[in-house]
Amino acid sequence: MSGPYNLKYIHLFVTEVSPGAFILSRSGRMADRVGRADHNLLDDLQGVAREGKYRYFWFEYTPKPMAAYALECAWFHRYHPTDNAEHPMAPMGGDIPCQVKGCSVASMAPARG
Numbered sequence: 001m002s003g004p005y006n007l008k009y010i011h012l013f014v015t016e017v018s019p020g021a022f023i024l025s026r027s028g029r030m031a032d033r034v035g036r037a038d039h040n041l042l043d044d045l046q047g048v049a050r051e052g053k054y055r056y057f058w059f060e061y062t063p064k065p066m067a068a069y070a071l072e073c074a075w076f077h078r079y080h081p082t083d084n085a086e087h088p089m090a091p092m093g094g095d096i097p098c099q100v101k102g103c104s105v106a107s108m109a110p111a112r113g
């Protein structure tokens with residue numbers, strides 16, 4: 001993971017079209033929101049950034065959407081971001097439970113389908 005970077009200069013830092021995971025922060029010290037992109041990190045990061053008064057971000061590219069999801073889950077459990085109302089959702093078409101140890105979502109039977 002690299003950062004924190006100022007959101008104003010997002011284009012200088014996020015230059016690849018790639019899946020990935022990100023953290024948004026108002027203070028630059030706390031993780032206020034975590035998220036991920038299955039295809040284009042820059043697009044999704046900007047979209048989520050618009051929803052809150054964030055100023056800073058961290059990010060990491062991943063080769064696959066599943067890896068981005070795993071990272072998003074890991075950060076969600078590690079940082080307890082206050083702006084994430086719900087546990088991250090698996091990528092479209094994947095009914096893959098969260099891999100983080102002790103996560104209640106992991107033992108939950110899929111309700112969809």
Ligand SMILES: [Zn+2]
Binds near residue numbers: 077
């Ligand atoms: Zn989890």
